[in-house]
Amino acid sequence: MxxxxxxxxxxxxxxxxxxxxxxxxxxxxxxxxxxxxxxxxxxxxxxxxxxxxxxxxxxxxxxxxxxxxxxxxxxxxxxMPCVLSFFDCVERSITARAEFQLEVEREARS
Amino acid sequence: MxxxxxxxxxxxxxxxxxxxxxxxxxxxxxxxxxxxxxxxxxxxxxxxxxxxxxxxxxxxxxxxxxxxxxxxxxxxxxxMPCVLSFFDCVERSITARAEFQLEVEREARS
DNA sequence: ATTATATTTGGTTATATTGCCAAATAACCA
DNA sequence: TGGTTATTTGGCAATATAACCAAATATAAT
Missing domain, CATH: 1.10.10.10 (Winged helix-like DNA-binding domain superfamily/Winged helix DNA-binding domain)
Structure with a gap:
C-alpha cells in the first residue's frame, strides 16, 4: 500500500x-x-x-x-448526521444475517 | 444502559x-x-x-x-455494499473539517 | 510420491484501548 | 470567601489488537 x-x-x-x-x-x-x-x-x-x-x-x-x-x-x-443512515445499513445487515442463520439451522434440522 | x-x-x-x-x-x-x-x-x-x-x-x-x-x-x-455510501459521508466530513481548519488558520493570520 | 502454492491457525511481542480513581480546573451559589 | 457542581486530565491496571514467524492443512503440479 x-x-x-x-x-x-x-x-x-x-x-x-x-x-x-x-x-x-x-x-x-x-x-x-x-x-x-x-x-x-x-x-x-x-x-x-x-x-x-x-x-x-x-x-x-x-x-x-x-x-x-x-x-x-x-x-x-x-x-455528522450521515452516520445515522449507516446505522440503518448495519441494522439491515445484522437482520439479514440473523435470518440467514435461522435458515441454516432449519436446513440442518431437516 | x-x-x-x-x-x-x-x-x-x-x-x-x-x-x-x-x-x-x-x-x-x-x-x-x-x-x-x-x-x-x-x-x-x-x-x-x-x-x-x-x-x-x-x-x-x-x-x-x-x-x-x-x-x-x-x-x-x-x-455489505452499503458501507460504500458511508465512505462518502466520511469523506465529506473529512473534507469539511480540512476546510474549516484552513479557515481557522486564515483568521489567525489576519 | 514429492514438491510447490495458497491459506489458516497458534504463539509471541508490542502497542492501543478502556475503565476507574484521584486531582486539577472552571463556574456557580450562599 | 468558601463550598458545591460540572467537566477534564493524568495515571494505573486490565484487556484487546495487530504484526510477524513458524507450523499445519489442503490443493495443484511435476
Missing part, C-alpha cells in the same frame, strides 16, 4: 474507530435527538463521568460531535 | 470495529470492484499473508464479506 493510500485510509479508519464502542454509539443516538450535556449522557450510559468525558473527546477529535460550554456545563451536538 | 440496549449497540460496534483498520478498508474498496483471492489482496496490502488472512476473518465474522474456496484459492466477496 503506498503512502498516500495509507494516509487516506488511516484517516477514514479513525472515524470508524471513534464509532466502534457501545457507549459512543449511544452518545451518537442521543445526540441525534437533541444536544446533551455531559451529565445527561453520563446518566444514560451509567459509567464514570471521566470515562464518558473521554468517550466524548474521542468523538470530538474525529469530528463527529462538537462541544460548546455554557456556564458550568458543556453541551455536545452531532456534527 | 440496560442490557438489551447494550447488546444491540455492542453488535453494531463490532461492525464499526471490523472496518476500523486501513488494511481492512482497502480490502473493502478492492472487493467493491470485484471479488479477490487472498493472494491478490496480500499483494495490494503489502503485509504478511497470515496478517491479511486474519483481517479477512475479522471482516467475515462481522458479515461484511463472504468467502468461497475454489481449488487452492479462497475468493472473497463484499456482502
Amino acid at each position: 503506498d503512502y498516500r493510500t495509507h494516509s487516506r485510509l488511516s484517516h477514514r479508519a479513525n472515524i470508524f474507530k471513534a464509532l466502534a464502542h457501545p457507549s459512543r454509539l449511544l452518545i451518537v443516538e442521543e445526540l441525534a435527538k437533541r444536544e446533551r450535556c455531559v451529565c445527561e449522557l453520563t446518566e444514560k450510559i451509567g459509567a464514570d463521568v471521566s470515562t464518558v468525558s473521554k468517550h466524548l473527546s474521542v468523538l470530538k477529535n474525529a469530528g463527529i460531535v462538537s462541544d460548546e460550554k455554557r456556564g458550568a456545563q458543556v453541551w455536545y451536538e452531532l456534527q | 440496560d442490557y438489551r440496549t447494550h447488546s444491540r449497540l455492542s453488535h453494531r460496534a463490532n461492525i464499526f470495529k471490523a472496518l476500523a483498520h486501513p488494511s481492512r478498508l482497502l480490502i473493502v474498496e478492492e472487493l467493491a470492484k470485484r471479488e479477490r483471492c487472498v493472494c491478490e489482496l496480500t499483494e495490494k496490502i503489502g503485509a504478511d499473508v497470515s496478517t491479511v488472512s486474519k483481517h479477512l476473518s475479522v471482516l467475515k465474522n462481522a458479515g461484511i464479506v463472504s468467502d468461497e474456496k475454489r481449488g487452492a484459492q479462497v475468493w472473497y466477496e463484499l456482502q
Whole structure:
C-alpha cells in the first residue's frame, strides 16, 4: 500500500474507530435527538463521568460531535448526521444475517 | 444502559470495529470492484499473508464479506455494499473539517 | 510420491484501548 | 470567601489488537 493510500485510509479508519464502542454509539443516538450535556449522557450510559468525558473527546477529535460550554456545563451536538443512515445499513445487515442463520439451522434440522 | 440496549449497540460496534483498520478498508474498496483471492489482496496490502488472512476473518465474522474456496484459492466477496455510501459521508466530513481548519488558520493570520 | 502454492491457525511481542480513581480546573451559589 | 457542581486530565491496571514467524492443512503440479 503506498503512502498516500495509507494516509487516506488511516484517516477514514479513525472515524470508524471513534464509532466502534457501545457507549459512543449511544452518545451518537442521543445526540441525534437533541444536544446533551455531559451529565445527561453520563446518566444514560451509567459509567464514570471521566470515562464518558473521554468517550466524548474521542468523538470530538474525529469530528463527529462538537462541544460548546455554557456556564458550568458543556453541551455536545452531532456534527455528522450521515452516520445515522449507516446505522440503518448495519441494522439491515445484522437482520439479514440473523435470518440467514435461522435458515441454516432449519436446513440442518431437516 | 440496560442490557438489551447494550447488546444491540455492542453488535453494531463490532461492525464499526471490523472496518476500523486501513488494511481492512482497502480490502473493502478492492472487493467493491470485484471479488479477490487472498493472494491478490496480500499483494495490494503489502503485509504478511497470515496478517491479511486474519483481517479477512475479522471482516467475515462481522458479515461484511463472504468467502468461497475454489481449488487452492479462497475468493472473497463484499456482502455489505452499503458501507460504500458511508465512505462518502466520511469523506465529506473529512473534507469539511480540512476546510474549516484552513479557515481557522486564515483568521489567525489576519 | 514429492514438491510447490495458497491459506489458516497458534504463539509471541508490542502497542492501543478502556475503565476507574484521584486531582486539577472552571463556574456557580450562599 | 468558601463550598458545591460540572467537566477534564493524568495515571494505573486490565484487556484487546495487530504484526510477524513458524507450523499445519489442503490443493495443484511435476
